[in-house]
Every structure is written in structure tokens, then in C-alpha cells.
Amino acid sequence: MPAITLRGVAKSYGGGDYAVKNLDLTVPDGAFMCLLGPSGCGKTTTLRMIAGLEQPTAGTIAVGDRVLDSVEGGLYVPPEKRGMGLVFQNYALWPHLSIRENVEFGLRMRKVPAAERRSRAEAALRMVHVDAAMDRYPSQLSGGQQQRVALARMLAVNPSVLLLDEPLSNLDARLRLEMRAELKRIHEESGATIVFVTHDQLEALTMATDIAVMNDGELQQLAAPMDMYARPANRFVAEFVGSPPMAIIDVGPSPTGLAASLLRFTEARSTRVPPAAVGIRPEALRLGAPPASAWHEEALVEAVLPAGSSWTVRLRVLDTEMYALSYTPVQAVPGDVLTCWTEEMHLFDADGVRIPAEDSSADSSEDRVEAGA
Amino acid sequence: MAVLTKTEPPPAPPRRRRLVYRLRVLRHDPTAALGLILVILLAYLVVAPLVAVISDAFRLQYGDDVHAGQRAGEWTGYYLWRVFRSQISGLLFWEPLLNTLVVAVGTTLFALILGGGMAWLVTRTNVPGRKWLAGALVVPYMLPSWTFSLAWLSLFKNERAGGQVGFLQAQGVHTPDWLAYGALPIIVTLGLHYYPFVLLLVGNALRRIDVQLEDSARVLGAPRRVVIRRIVVPLMLPALSSAVLLVIGRVLGTFGTPYVLGLPADYRVLSTGLFQSIRDRSTGVASVIATVIVVIGVLIVFTDMRLMKEHRRFVTVGGKGAMDRLSDLRGRRWLAFALGLLVFTVSVLVPVLTLLLSTVTRTPLDLSTFTLDYWFAERLPGAVGFPHGVLRGSELWEAAWNSLRVVGLASLVCAVAGLLIGYVVVRGTAPRIAGFLRQVSFLPYLVPGIAFAAASLSLFAVARGPVPALYGTTFLLILVMAVTHLPYSSRSGIAAMTQLGREPEEAAQIAGASWWQRMRRIIFPIQKGALVTGIVLPFISGLKELSIVIMLTTTGTQLLTTLSIGLVDYGYTQLANAVVLMIALVSFTMTYLTQRLTNSSLASGLGG
Numbered sequence: 002m003p004a005i006t007l008r009g010v011a012k013s014y015g016g017g018d019y020a021v022k023n024l025d026l027t028v029p030d031g032a033f034m035c036l037l038g039p040s041g042c043g044k045t046t047t048l049r050m051i052a053g054l055e056q057p058t059a060g061t062i063a064v065g066d067r068v069l070d071s072v073e074g075g076l077y078v079p080p081e082k083r084g085m086g087l088v089f090q091n092y093a094l095w096p097h098l099s100i101r102e103n104v105e106f107g108l109r110m111r112k113v114p115a116a117e118r119r120s121r122a123e124a125a126l127r128m129v130h131v132d133a134a135m136d137r138y139p140s141q142l143s144g145g146q147q148q149r150v151a152l153a154r155m156l157a158v159n160p161s162v163l164l165l166d167e168p169l170s171n172l173d174a175r176l177r178l179e180m181r182a183e184l185k186r187i188h189e190e191s192g193a194t195i196v197f198v199t200h201d202q203l204e205a206l207t208m209a210t211d212i213a214v215m216n217d218g219e220l221q222q223l224a225a226p227m228d229m230y231a232r233p234a235n236r237f238v239a240e241f242v243g244s245p246p247m248a249i250i251d252v253g254p255s256p257t258g259l260a261a262s263l264l265r266f267t268e269a270r271s272t273r274v275p276p277a278a279v280g281i282r283p284e285a286l287r288l289g290a291p292p293a294s295a296w297h298e299e300a301l302v303e304a305v306l307p308a309g310s311s312w313t314v315r316l317r318v319l320d321t322e323m324y325a326l327s328y329t330p331v332q333a334v335p336g337d338v339l340t341c342w343t344e345e346m347h348l349f350d351a352d353g354v355r356i357p358a359e360d361s362s363a364d365s366s367e368d369r370v371e372a373g374a
Numbered sequence: 375m376a377v378l379t380k381t382e383p384p385p386a387p388p389r390r391r392r393l394v395y396r397l398r399v400l401r402h403d404p405t406a407a408l409g410l411i412l413v414i415l416l417a418y419l420v421v422a423p424l425v426a427v428i429s430d431a432f433r434l435q436y437g438d439d440v441h442a443g444q445r446a447g448e449w450t451g452y453y454l455w456r457v458f459r460s461q462i463s464g465l466l467f468w469e470p471l472l473n474t475l476v477v478a479v480g481t482t483l484f485a486l487i488l489g490g491g492m493a494w495l496v497t498r499t500n501v502p503g504r505k506w507l508a509g510a511l512v513v514p515y516m517l518p519s520w521t522f523s524l525a526w527l528s529l530f531k532n533e534r535a536g537g538q539v540g541f542l543q544a545q546g547v548h549t550p551d552w553l554a555y556g557a558l559p560i561i562v563t564l565g566l567h568y569y570p571f572v573l574l575l576v577g578n579a580l581r582r583i584d585v586q587l588e589d590s591a592r593v594l595g596a597p598r599r600v601v602i603r604r605i606v607v608p609l610m611l612p613a614l615s616s617a618v619l620l621v622i623g624r625v626l627g628t629f630g631t632p633y634v635l636g637l638p639a640d641y642r643v644l645s646t647g648l649f650q651s652i653r654d655r656s657t658g659v660a661s662v663i664a665t666v667i668v669v670i671g672v673l674i675v676f677t678d679m680r681l682m683k684e685h686r687r688f689v690t691v692g693g694k695g696a697m698d699r700l701s702d703l704r705g706r707r708w709l710a711f712a713l714g715l716l717v718f719t720v721s722v723l724v725p726v727l728t729l730l731l732s733t734v735t736r737t738p739l740d741l742s743t744f745t746l747d748y749w750f751a752e753r754l755p756g757a758v759g760f761p762h763g764v765l766r767g768s769e770l771w772e773a774a775w776n777s778l779r780v781v782g783l784a785s786l787v788c789a790v791a792g793l794l795i796g797y798v799v800v801r802g803t804a805p806r807i808a809g810f811l812r813q814v815s816f817l818p819y820l821v822p823g824i825a826f827a828a829a830s831l832s833l834f835a836v837a838r839g840p841v842p843a844l845y846g847t848t849f850l851l852i853l854v855m856a857v858t859h860l861p862y863s864s865r866s867g868i869a870a871m872t873q874l875g876r877e878p879e880e881a882a883q884i885a886g887a888s889w890w891q892r893m894r895r896i897i898f899p900i901q902k903g904a905l906v907t908g909i910v911l912p913f914i915s916g917l918k919e920l921s922i923v924i925m926l927t928t929t930g931t932q933l934l935t936t937l938s939i940g941l942v943d944y945g946y947t948q949l950a951n952a953v954v955l956m957i958a959l960v961s962f963t964m965t966y967l968t969q970r971l972t973n974s975s976l977a978s979g980l981g982g
């Protein structure tokens with residue numbers, strides 16, 4: 002199964018604005034890559050360029066050693082000859098064809114004989130649990146069912162590259178979980194290379210083998226899910242990945258309060274550059290007696306918010322609001338004063354770029370994790 | 375990896391490289407090529423005729439060289455002089471212009487009062503039978519505009535023009551010329567045809583006004599009269615000004631009514647003047663008049679768009695309560711209903727019944743002379759050019775077949791072109807081509823049909839290069855008809871394609887379908903409904919079309935409309951009425967059915 006490479010790909014829809022700026026991205030052979038980013042960051046545009054529906058303004062796109070787009074080299078392969086599968090953000094089912102005909106369409110284009118077409122369409126529909134509605138028309142299905150038909154339509158032709166644009170966004174929680182597992186299974190069985198667009202970071206973390214975080218048309222970081230979570234390459238990724246989001250405390254030139262306390266602690270650990278900001282994930286902020294090496298401060302409990310398996314505690318630490326996420330029951334009540342502590346801090350320089358820890362072995366794989374320059 | 379400092383996009387590849395890439399892409403996507411073909415066609419069929427007619431106005435025509443003292447083909451101001459400053463310019467231009475203005479203003483006022491009043495009645499009062507009235511009062515717009523003028527003649531015609539006299543004259547009541555012909559009858563009959571137009575526009579606007587705006591003024595103590603003057607009228611201004619301008623524009627290009635009711639008394643308007651100049655083969659003069667009509671038409675539409683833009687800040691988003699809060703007319707409810715019924719009677723029942731009765735009586739409307747000869751007789755004594763009932767012989771059926779063929783083909787061409795334009799615009803691969811198509815396909819909207827027909831004659835009457843002379847061919851008629859309806863069909867095509875979006879086609883593309891397969895299996899099947907409406911609406915209005923047809927047909931090819939006008943020329947009133955009744959019947963039935971079947975409103979097909 003092929004790898005997908007994008008080299009120096011840029012896309013402008015006219016005017017001076019770029020939807021995608023200078024993108025270098027390799028989707029390894031057989032990877033399940035999630036393109037993750039806020040709305041409007043260029044995910045759909047990137048996917049459409051890979052599919053050939055949109056033409057880059059500059060750069061090269063290749064699958065395996067087959068060049069599909071090369072502005073510099075004057076090469077272009079039209080979408081109908083790329084043999085990829087694509088699920089659109091808004092399904093794009095054909096309203097005048099029944100569900101079965103929708104799914105069979107791709108096979109018909111590939112001149113598959115009728116009997117085989119039928120059985121393959123039925124199998125694909127069974128896989129996404131809409132085989133009962135086979136002879137209905139798209140307008141007679143719910144949004145979630147339509148989305149699954151769009152999936153089946155793509156899967157029926159067995160493409161080696163699958164492109165999915167937020168294919169699970171309209172499903173209810175249970176169905177979404179089920180479809181995630183199903184997609185993962187399809188990926189493992191077929192070995193297809195998958196590019197999966199989402200702005201749901203949980204989805205990305207649970208499904209992907211690699212995550213590419215984009216913002217404003219730029220690649221922010223390309224890493225395996227847990228690496229990205231543990232070592233976000235910059236402030237944007239740090240804030241975007243993780244829920245509830247990481248608290249980031251700016252350390253100005255003359256810090257006071259919490260910022261001063263954190264700065265004192267990090268300077269004691271003698272980082273080369275003094276950080277411009279310090280980030281602490283809520284689940285890394287603990288309550289109770291601190292170990293000797295940890296940073297700690299007194300915290301006033303303002304609210305305790307239980308959520309079944311976890312407890313979120315709103316704290317006031319040196320006049321700054323912080324959240325702690327605990328997976329063990331929290332006994333405190335509002336008004337209590339506790340000690341909060343952490344051993345995991347993320348340091349960022351003035352440009353917002355991560356400052357690697359010197360001694361920590363955890364940060365040793367830094368070079369591999371960070372993408373781009 | 376910087377976030378706060380932006381990476382720059384890569385330098386654009388060299389122009390030549392980009393061009394090579396772009397051409398590669400275009401080779402696989404026929405949209406741009408299709409767009410280019412449409413651009414060329416539209417330039418040739420829309421822009422070129424207008425250029426030709428304007429240049430004809432300034433270029434000496436063959437045969438005029440002796441009078442003008444210049445050689446044919448040279449640039450000249452001769453026709454300008456002839457039309458605007460010579461001794462006959464009063465007859466050629468100024469009088470028709472004045473008459474046109476009188477008719478336009480009169481018709482507009484008439485339509486405005488009738489249409490505005492009825493709009494208020496059916497949208498804002500509790501008049502009994504509101505729903506029915508709202509539907510019934512639109513019927514006059516579904517009939518050919520000159521139906522009314524034929525009915526008028528059946529009632530008021532005097533002995534002046536020869537042939538059968540009207541009902542009153544036959545009863546011994548002398549009808550003076552001013553009642554039988556000229557400004558008054560033209561204004562009344564056109565007004566009866568165009569008031570539904572005002573009713574629709576104003577009615578829609580009235581429906582959208584938020585009643586709360588009125589209520590709040592009333593709460594502040596403003597009396598009802600003041601509320602209407604200070605709140606309702608200003609809010610209605612956009613719709614009113616639009617209605618006024620559009621009616622004026624229509625009247626400017628209307629032909630049938632002034633032809634039937636004006637010419638016998640030498641009452642000329644610009645459109646009939648243009649027609650006569652063309653019949654007289656004074657191409658130069660005709661071109662000047664056509665140019666003037668084009669200019670006035672363009673000015674009217676631009677003024678309208680300008681006003682609409684300025685008024686946009688007034689647009690009030692309709693409150694939900696607007697429909698439920700109706701003025702209570704109390705005791706006068708039935709009076710109001712009687713008024714509505716009267717308008718319906720005068721604008722629909724009287725003309726249609728007059729026409730119908732006139733075709734079954736020898737002396738107009740005198741039932742003691744009842745006869746079915748005008749419909750069925752094998753021989754009609756005294757009628758030389760048409761010696762049998764309309765349903766006998768082959769003339770009617772041939773004309774009907776021609777109408778069906780010509781109008782049907784024109785509508786088909788028009789609808790397909792509209793969809794293709796929509797396709798190119800929505801695909802967005804060639805934004806500049808799309809922009810051109812959008813604007814040029816709208817251009818015929820600015821030009822009254824009769825002037826556009828004259829313009830087409832300028833271009834196609836003589837052989838130019840490889841294109842042979844097309845005057846008198848049905849091919850030319852089909853083309854011109856299709857082009858004049860293009861503004862509506864391209865708009866609805868763009869709307870239909872925009873609503874569909876690009877994704878369904880792209881999904882097929884991903885699935886491996888070639889362009890042809892996408893068109894055949896995806897785009898056209900999905901747009902079947904839009905295509906059918908796109909054919910039916912121009913078809914209905916084309917069936918009633920007279921001005922373009924009469925300008926472009928020779929006696930060889932008769933359509934129903936020209937057949938009817940030809941019978942008027944002969945003085946065969948009953949036969950002419952019978953033919954126009956059939957046109958009215960067909961166009962009314964089709965409009966009604968289309969509205970029923972597709973829920974499309976007449977307002978979207980206001981191209982008539």
C-alpha cells in the first residue's frame with residue numbers, strides 16, 4: 002500500500018490569502034493519519050488536493066512513486082483516474098439513486114459484472130448497518146445513516162487510499178464509537194492508507210497512528226498520538242490537544258504570583274533559556290502531599306465538579322484560576338485549602354516553541370516528534 | 375517550528391510552468407472548454423447583434439447614397455438627422471415617442487391603482503374569498519396581452535378600418551375614434567393585462583412588512599391615516615418603484631396592442647414605428663429607433679437596480695404575525711368583495727366571453743345570429759384569404775405545429791443553455807468565464823424583445839462571412855427566442871446548480887466516472903425537474919410572443935400569433951378571435967398546470 006507525499010504544497014483560492022501554505026507532509030505507507038485542526042485551517046482543502054478535486058498553486062503530490070500533481074513539472078492526474086476513496090463532509094449522496102445504486106455506482110464505473118456488484122454493495126452496506134434501507138432513497142434516511150452510506154459507497158470499491166472528511170461527525174455517541182472500531186478494523190484488514198480529517202481531538206487520539214495538527218494553513222506538528230500529547234511542539238498544539246485544555250501561564254519580564262513561583266522553580270532546574278510561558282495539564286496538577294522534587298503551592302478549592310469517573314476541581318492558586326483533573330475521588334469541599342503540585346511542566350519560548358527538557362529522558366525523542374523546520 | 379511568526383507561502387513557480395500545469399488540468403476538465411464555447415455563442419448571439427444594430431444606425435445603407443450624398447458603407451449622421459431633426463422626424467420619431475410616453479405613463483398609473491388596490495385587498499384585509507381572489511386576479515397575466523385589444527375591438531370597433539364593426543356600432547351606437555382606437559383603449563387594455571404584475575410585486579412586499587412596525591406607530595398614538603402615509607408607503611417604495619419601472623419597460627417593447635388598436639387610427643408608438651420602418655426596408659432609420667429603445671430599456675433596468683440597491687437598507691425581515699393581522703373591513707367586506715369581483719369580471723370574464731361570443735355570432739354578440747361556421751364551416755362565404763372555419767383546412771394546424779416546433783425548440787435550447795451556464799458558473803474552474811456568462815446572459819433582460827429582434831435582423835439579414843443570410847428562417851426565430859428568454863433560464867439554471875453544489879458531481883468523479891458519464895448519469899438526471907420547468911416557462915411565454923415573431927417571420931412560416939394578427943389585418947375579426955382564444959386557452963392551462971404540479975410561482979416566470 003502506498004505512502005502519500007506532499008512537498009511544498011500551497012493553495013490559494015485567489016487573492017493574497019493562502020488556505021494551505023507550504024505543506025510538507027508524508028503519510029507513511031499503511032498509516033492511519035488524522036488531520037486535526039480548528040475550523041477553517043485547511044484540512045478539507047488538503048484532502049481535496051490529494052483527491053485531485055482542487056489543484057495546488059505550487060508543490061508536488063505523489064502516491065507511492067506515482068506523481069499525481071506537480072505544478073513545477075506540469076503533471077496532473079484527474080480525480081477519476083486516481084482510484085482513491087473519498088467521503089465528503091456533507092456526504093454528497095446522489096439524490097436520484099437508491100442507496101443500493103449509490104453504492105454500486107463506483108463498481109459500475111469499474112465495469113464490475115452485475116452479480117458481483119450486487120453482492121459487494123450489500124456487503125459494504127451490511128458492514129455499516131444500513132443494509133435494511135437498501136432500496137430507499139437518500140432523502141429518506143437520517144443524517145447518520147446517510148453518512149454511513151457514504152462510507153459504504155467508498156468502501157465498496159476497495160481503494161488503497163481512503164480519504165475521509167469528518168465522516169463520523171453526525172453520528173450519536175454510541176454509533177460513533179462503533180464506527181471508530183469498524184474503521185480501525187477496516188484499516189487493519191485492508192492495510193489501506195487512510196487520511197482522516199477531524200476537529201475532534203479525542204477521535205484523533207483514539208484512532209490514528211499519526212496525527213498532523215494544522216492551524217491557519219500550516220502544519221504545526223506531526224507525531225504519534227501519545228508523543229504529541231506528551232510533548233506538544235508549540236503552544237498551539239499544547240492548547241489544542243488535550244481535554245480539558247492545558248493551562249498556560251505567561252511569564253512576563255517581571256512575573257508576579259503564580260508566574261513568579263513557576264519561574265523560580267524552572268530556573269532552579271536550570272533550563273538554558275528562561276521560558277516565556279509554562280503549561281500544566283489539568284491531569285498533571287495533583288492535590289495532596291507533594292514529593293520532594295515537585296513544584297507546589299497552596300490552593301483554595303472553589304468548586305468540585307464530579308463527572309462519574311473523574312473529578313474536576315477549580316482552584317485558586319496565587320490568585321490565578323487553575324483546573325485539576327483527578328481520577329480518584331476528591332473529598333475536598335469549597336473553601337478548603339490544599340497543596341497542589343506537579344512534576345510535569347511544558348515550557349515554551351517567546352515564539353511559543355517548546356523548550357526541550359535537558360536531562361529528562363522523556364524528552365529525548367524530541368527531534369523525531371517535531372515536524373517541519 | 376514557529377507559530378507566532380508566520381511561514382511564508384513558497385515562491386510561485388515560474389509562469390510558464392504554471393501554464394503547462396494549468397493546460398494539463400484543463401485537458402481533463404471540459405468545463406472551461408464548455409464555458410468558452412458558451413462565451414463565444416453568447417458573444418455572437420447577444421453582443422454582436424447589439425453592436426450590429428448600433429453600427430447600422432451610423433453607417434450608410436445601400437440605396438440611401440443618393441439622398442445622403444455619401445457612399446454606402448461610410449460612417450454617417452444621416453439617419454440621426456432623419457430621425458431626430460428632419461421634416462419627417464415628427465412622424466418617424468417624436469410623435470411615436472410622445473405616444474409611447476403617454477401610453478407608458480397611463481398604463482402604469484392604471485395598473486398601479488388597480489394592482490396596488492387589489493394587492494392590499496387580498497393581502498391585508500379580511501375580504502371574503504381572499505385566496506380565490508388572489509389567484510383569480512392573476513389570470514389576465516396568463517393571457518396574451520393583445521387578447522384584450524381584440525376583445526376591445528369586438529365591442530367598440532367602428533367603421534373606420536373596414537371589416538366587421540363592433541358590438542356597439544352594430545347596435546346603432548356610434549363609437550367615436552377616440553373610444554375605438556388610440557391612447558385610451560391602449561392604456562385600458564394594457565393596464566388590464568399588467569395590473570397582476572403590480573399585484574404580485576406589491577402583494578409580496580406587503581406580506582413581508584412587519585405588522586409590529588405599524589403597531590408600534592399606532593401605540594405611539596399615530597392615527598391610521600398617518601401610519602399608512604408615514605410607515606407603510608415608505609416601506610412599500612422599493613416594490614412600487616420596481617413595479618413602475620418594469621411596467622414601463624414592458625410597455626416600451628409591447629407590440630400587439632398598439633398594432634391592433636393604434637395603427638388603424640395612425641396612432642404610432644416606438645415599437646410599431648420600428649416595425650413599419652423595417653417593413654419599409656429603411657434599415658438605417660429602424661436601427662436608430664431600435665437603438666433608442668435599447669437605450670431606454672437599459673436606463674430603466676439600471677435605474678431599477680440602482681433604486682433596489684439604495685432601498686436595501688429598508689428591507690424589513692417579515693414578522694410571523696404579518697399574515698394573521700388583517701384590517702377588519704366590517705360592513706364593507708362584501709362591498710370590497712364585489713369590487714374584487716368587478717375587477718375580475720372586467721379583466722377576465724368580459725374579454726374572454728366577448729371573444730368567445732364574437733366567434734359564434736354573425737353580428738357581434740347578437741345571439742340571434744348564432745353560428746358555428748367560424749369554427750367548423752367548410753366554406754365561409756366572403757372570406758377570401760381564409761375561406762373556412764378555423765378548425766377546418768390546414769392553416770391553423772400548420773401554425774399550431776409551427777408554434778409547437780419553434781417555441782418548443784427555443785425553450786429546449788434555452789433551458790439546456792441555462793443549465794450549462796449554471797454548471798460552468800458553479801464548477802468555478804474558470805471564474806472569469808463564469809462572470810462573463812452570468813452578465814451577458816442577463817443582457818437580453820435590458821433590451822425589449824422587439825428591439826432585440828431588430829438587432830438580430832441587422833446582424834443576420836445579410837450573409838456575413840461563412841454565415842448565410844438567415845432572415846425568414848425558423849432557425850433565426852428559434853435562436854432569437856431562446857436568447858430573449860435566456861436571462862430567466864440562466865438565472866434559474868444558476869440557482870438550481872448552486873443548490874445542488876459541486877459535491878455530487880465530484881463524488882462521481884472520485885468513483886471513476888468520466889465527464890460524459892457524470893453529465894449523463896448524475897447532473898442531468900438530478901436536474902430533470904429544473905430542466906422541465908426551464909422548458910415550460912419559456913414555452914408558455916413564447917407561445918404568446920408576438921413582437922419577435924412578427925419581426926422575424928416571413929409569410930412562409932406562420933405561428934399561431936402571426937396567424938391571428940394576419941386575420942386581424944384581413945378584417946376577419948371572428949377568425950382572429952378564435953385563434954387568440956386558442957392561444958389563451960393553451961397558455962392559461964399550461965401555466966395553471968405547471969403551477970399546480972411544480973409549485974413554482976408565476977412570479978419566477980414573469981418573462982411573459
Ligand SMILES: Nc1ncnc2c1ncn2[C@@H]1O[C@H](COP(=O)(O)OP(=O)(O)OP(=O)(O)O)[C@@H](O)[C@H]1O
Nearest residue numbers: 014020038039040041042043044045046047090200
Ligand atoms: N472554494 C473556496 N474558495 C475560496 N476560499 C475557500 C474555498 N474553500 C475553502 N476556502 C477557504 O480556505 C480556508 C480553508 O478551508 P477548509 O475548507 O480547507 O477548512 P477546514 O479545515 O476543512 O474547516 P472545517 O473544519 O470547518 O471543515 C478557509 O479560510 C476557507 O474560507
Ligand SMILES: [Mg+2]
Nearest residue numbers: 044045090166
Ligand atoms: Mg472541512
